Amino acid sequence: MSNATEDPPAAAVEINLEAEFAASNIQEVFDKLERELVGLVPVKTRIREIAAMLLVERLRKRLGLTTETPTLHMSFTGNPGTGKTTVALRMADILHRLGYIRQGHLVSVTRDDLVGQYIGHTAPKTKEVVKRAMGGVLFIDEAYYLYRPENERDYGQEAIEILLQVMENNRDDLVVILAGYADRMESFFHSNPGFRSRIAHHVDFPDYGRDELLAIGKLMLDRQNYRLSPGAETAFGAYIERRMKRPHFANARSVRNALDRARLRQANRLFAAMGQPLSRDALMTIEEQDIRASRVFLGAPKDKGAA
Amino acid sequence: MMSNHGNRITQGQFSYLPDLTDEQISAQIRYALKNKWALGIEYTDDPHPRNTYWEMFGNPMFDLKDPAGILIEINNCRKTFPNYYIRVTAFDSTAGWETPRMSYIVNRPKKEPGFGVARTEGPGRQISYRVHSYATDKPEGERY
Numbered sequence: 001m002s003n004a005t006e007d008p009p010a011a012a013v014e015i016n017l018e019a020e021f022a023a024s025n026i027q028e029v030f031d032k033l034e035r036e037l038v039g040l041v042p043v044k045t046r047i048r049e050i051a052a053m054l055l056v057e058r059l060r061k062r063l064g065l066t067t068e069t070p071t072l073h074m075s076f077t078g079n080p081g082t083g084k085t086t087v088a089l090r091m092a093d094i095l096h097r098l099g100y101i102r103q104g105h106l107v108s109v110t111r112d113d114l115v116g117q118y119i120g121h122t123a124p125k126t127k128e129v130v131k132r133a134m135g136g137v138l139f140i141d142e143a144y145y146l147y148r149p150e151n152e153r154d155y156g157q158e159a160i161e162i163l164l165q166v167m168e169n170n171r172d173d174l175v176v177i178l179a180g181y182a183d184r185m186e187s188f189f190h191s192n193p194g195f196r197s198r199i200a201h202h203v204d205f206p207d208y209g210r211d212e213l214l215a216i217g218k219l220m221l222d223r224q225n226y227r228l229s230p231g232a233e234t235a236f237g238a239y240i241e242r243r244m245k246r247p248h249f250a251n252a253r254s255v256r257n258a259l260d261r262a263r264l265r266q267a268n269r270l271f272a273a274m275g276q277p278l279s280r281d282a283l284m285t286i287e288e289q290d291i292r293a294s295r296v297f298l299g300a301p302k303d304k305g306a307a
Numbered sequence: 308m309m310s311n312h313g314n315r316i317t318q319g320q321f322s323y324l325p326d327l328t329d330e331q332i333s334a335q336i337r338y339a340l341k342n343k344w345a346l347g348i349e350y351t352d353d354p355h356p357r358n359t360y361w362e363m364f365g366n367p368m369f370d371l372k373d374p375a376g377i378l379i380e381i382n383n384c385r386k387t388f389p390n391y392y393i394r395v396t397a398f399d400s401t402a403g404w405e406t407p408r409m410s411y412i413v414n415r416p417k418k419e420p421g422f423g424v425a426r427t428e429g430p431g432r433q434i435s436y437r438v439h440s441y442a443t444d445k446p447e448g449e450r451y
Binding site: 130132133170174 | 368372376377
């Protein structure tokens with residue numbers, strides 16, 4: 001703090017935010033984010049803000065304006081399949097490029113990895129995980145399971161205490177990201193106010209619309225060297241519309257599962273047509289009938305995770 | 308004649324230097340991790356130079372990627388054994404090496420009594436010499 005009032009170092013060093021931005025290669029990450037993640041506007045905005053803040057922070061440090069390291073612990077809330085884990089992975093990469101974390105690896109854990117089964121088992125287990133995450137990002141999926149109010153002798157509380165301590169004392173060493181469904185995270189934070197105050201960024205992941213899901217589906221297929229025939233594309237659009245209305249809809253995850261089943265049917269169709277010559281094109285294309293065969297189109301609302 | 312003032316034992320790397328600071332230890336660990344060597348922490352209260360097998364503190368840390376995690380373990384060990392010798396070893400598992408590539412002391416007892424020469428007379432005026440650590444006059448666990 002005291003340094004901030006001192007004169008800036010000799011001859012007001014030329015500050016070139018643009019050059020700094022180019023040097024950090026961060027644009028590359030943004031482009032990749034834009035290319036591979038459909039929608040998610042509030043999330044992307046927040047990532048840009050954080051990146052800008054860290055970049056400015058770096059410049060300030062170079063000019064001798066001391067500041068405290070910003071807290072970057074985050075909480076990602078959103079429905080299943082909205083890309084929380086994917087973004088967490090990207091986050092590790094971004095923070096690494098900005099020099100905020102040293103290694104840039106992601107350690108993804110759930111309650112099982114943190115909480116032990118008997119007295120005295122939890123602390124070493126949690127500490128082991130924390131040590132592994134040092135220099136990177138610790139991603140705790142479905143974090144609300146850590147706290148079980150119905151059982152007052154639950155060991156989850158012990159893990160929470162250690163995590164809180166680490167989030168405070170090792171701020172320079174790791175970034176903790178909690179993820180989970182919005183309503184349950186809300187009650188989790190409500191019963192653990194220490195967590196809420198230690199987390200600087202609460203990012204909400206919105207649900208996808210029909211067109212976004214279609215774009216995601218096409219992106220997934222593209223990555224596996226498949227494509228939809230024009231007929232299949234309209235069919236898939238109709239499929240998504242119907243699937244969205246059904247229970248247990250899990251956004252991008254449902255799309256992925258649907259496409260996996262379509263690939264299954266495509267393989268089956270090609271198999272049934274044995275004897276005819278197969279073109280490279282035929283191996284890559286998913287036809288309308290592969291999509292239309294789905295149980296979602298049968299209309300009967302007999303749901304079993306939807307086939 | 309005192310050739311080693313303060314009787315500091317000299318084993319492994321850096322042992323003729325003043326004690327390493329935590330930053331220096333971190334830097335050495337970073338070097339080891341960069342080379343994909345697994346770090347381990349060992350302790351003993353028997354300072355004899357031929358005592359090569361020290362007790363291991365916890366498991367070797369194959370899965371840690373950052374010095375901060377290992378430094379936590381080192382500090383844990385210092386807290387548990389403040390008056391022991393503690394060293395950090397970096398094990399290289401590549402075929403052909405399979406051996407510690409680094410080893411340096413990160414903690415030593417406050418007072419190191421040092422070594423003396425003990426003579427044993429054999430048949431025909433033959434004398435055999437042996438290095439004797441004063442610390443080992445006392446039983447294990449009470450030496451420092």
